[in-house]
Structure formats: C-alpha cells, structure tokens
Amino acid sequence: MITINNLTKRYGTFLANDGVNLEVKPGEVSILLGPNGAGKSTLIKCIAGLLKHQGEILICGQKNKSILAKQYLGYIPEMPALYDMLTIWEHMEFIGRAYKLKDWESRANQLFERLELDDKKNKLGSELSKGMQQKVSLCCGLLPNPKVLLFDEPLVGLDPHAIKELKNLIIEYRNEGTAILLSTHMLDSVAEFWDSTNIMMQGKIVAYRTRAEIESTGENLEELFFSITEKSKNPTDSKEAGVNA
Numbered sequence: 001m002i003t004i005n006n007l008t009k010r011y012g013t014f015l016a017n018d019g020v021n022l023e024v025k026p027g028e029v030s031i032l033l034g035p036n037g038a039g040k041s042t043l044i045k046c047i048a049g050l051l052k053h054q055g056e057i058l059i060c061g062q063k064n065k066s067i068l069a070k071q072y073l074g075y076i077p078e079m080p081a082l083y084d085m086l087t088i089w090e091h092m093e094f095i096g097r098a099y100k101l102k103d104w105e106s107r108a109n110q111l112f113e114r115l116e117l118d119d120k121k122n123k124l125g126s127e128l129s130k131g132m133q134q135k136v137s138l139c140c141g142l143l144p145n146p147k148v149l150l151f152d153e154p155l156v157g158l159d160p161h162a163i164k165e166l167k168n169l170i171i172e173y174r175n176e177g178t179a180i181l182l183s184t185h186m187l188d189s190v191a192e193f194w195d196s197t198n199i200m201m202q203g204k205i206v207a208y209r210t211r212a213e214i215e216s217t218g219e220n221l222e223e224l225f226f227s228i229t230e231k232s233k234n235p236t237d238s239k240e241a242g243v244n245a
Helices: 040-047 067-071 088-098 104-114 128-141 161-175 211-216 221-229 238-244
Strands: 002-011 014-024 031-032 054-059 073-077 148-152 179-181 196-201 206-211
Touching: 002 040, 014 040, 014 128, 014 179, 014 206, 031 040, 040 054, 040 148, 040 179, 054 067, 067 073, 073 128, 088 104, 088 128, 104 128, 128 161, 148 161, 196 221, 206 211, 206 221
Parallel strands: 031 179, 031 196, 073 148, 148 179
Antiparallel strands: 002 014, 002 054, 196 206
C-alpha cells in the first residue's frame, strides 16, 4: 500500500510537487497521468526515496526511506541505469544478494524467459540496446517479488512481445495484492488493467477517478484526461481537486 500525505518537493524556487495526497491500495493499479512537467516523475522518485521532500510517504505503513519499506518496494525508472561492466545475470545476482532472496535464480530464469532475455545472460550492460536495458531494469525491479510497484513510463522502448508480457505481469501482481502506481503517457496501453487514475497538473493532483466512476458517466480515460488538462490550469473545482480537496 502507498500512502502520501501533503507531499511537497521544491527545486530551489520551483514547486514541483505541491501538497500531494495520494493512496494506492493493495490489489490496485493506479495510473498517474499529466502533461510534461506536471510533476509525475518527481513524485515517483520521492516515493522511491531518491529525493528529499516535505510531507509523509508510507510504504505498507513504513516510512519510505526505511529499510523495511525498501524491502517491500520495486521501482522501475523511466531511464534504465545498469552497471556497464556487469552481465545481466550478474545484475540478478546483485539484487538477489542485496535483498537476501532465497531461490532467486529460479525466479530470475522465469523472468528472463518471459522477457526473452534467456540467451543474453552473459551480455554486459553496456552492450545492450535501450529496449534490452529496459527489460533488465524490469527484471531487477520484479525479482524481489515486491508488495508495492512503481513504474515510470515502463512501456517506452519495449518490443510488442515485452509489452504483452509486462501487461500480463502487472495483472498477475495486482491479482496477488500488489499496490501498483504507474506513470505513463500511453493511455491505450493501460486501458485493459487500470483501476484508478490520478491526474496531475502544475505539481498537484487535480482529479482522481476510479474506473467504475468513469464508466458510469460514459466517459473514457482519454476523454477525461483531455477534458481536465485542456481547460483552466488552476485546479479550483473541488471535484477536480479529488484527493487534494
């Protein structure tokens, strides 16, 4: 479970996240939407513990920078950051040892097979294409079998097979009770599995909707997104302000 209370993040005088409140429940896929510069990646990085911030972030009830919270959390960044001189199998070994995982080899092999990496085990990180690096980043984030997953534009650069497998993995994790927050611009790619959406503008969550709420109005996700982001950029409507109201 992810719980965020009054999260504020500044870069000097620039307010990137402005009093954000957000919750993602176990077994829920919540997608984070917004135009470029809305503050989505900053929010994801704050949750992952990579940025200093004001406010409270809890991962399964634990402060997000605590060791226990990090054991619960899987983070797949927008830009893969592999070790150039480690093979992709050595990346799995690194994660397995860092998290003190049992039988990590079996799970790593399963992930490699699903993402078509099983014949690339001895390739160095520096030898891989952007798409291959993204696959390895996914395997690193998923190997500990986390209770909370953060994805920042995970589908960018993946081939059709990998996209299909990642969608299947996300659905499987949701069915197992994992709380998932996924930031994306590719609305069509998440159409079949999202449960709720948080729409950001100018560092704020300006709208929150569940899938049931949107379907009950006859809207779809794309229509909702554009109806909110293309009108006034000042989120003053209490309904639009959603969880920040």
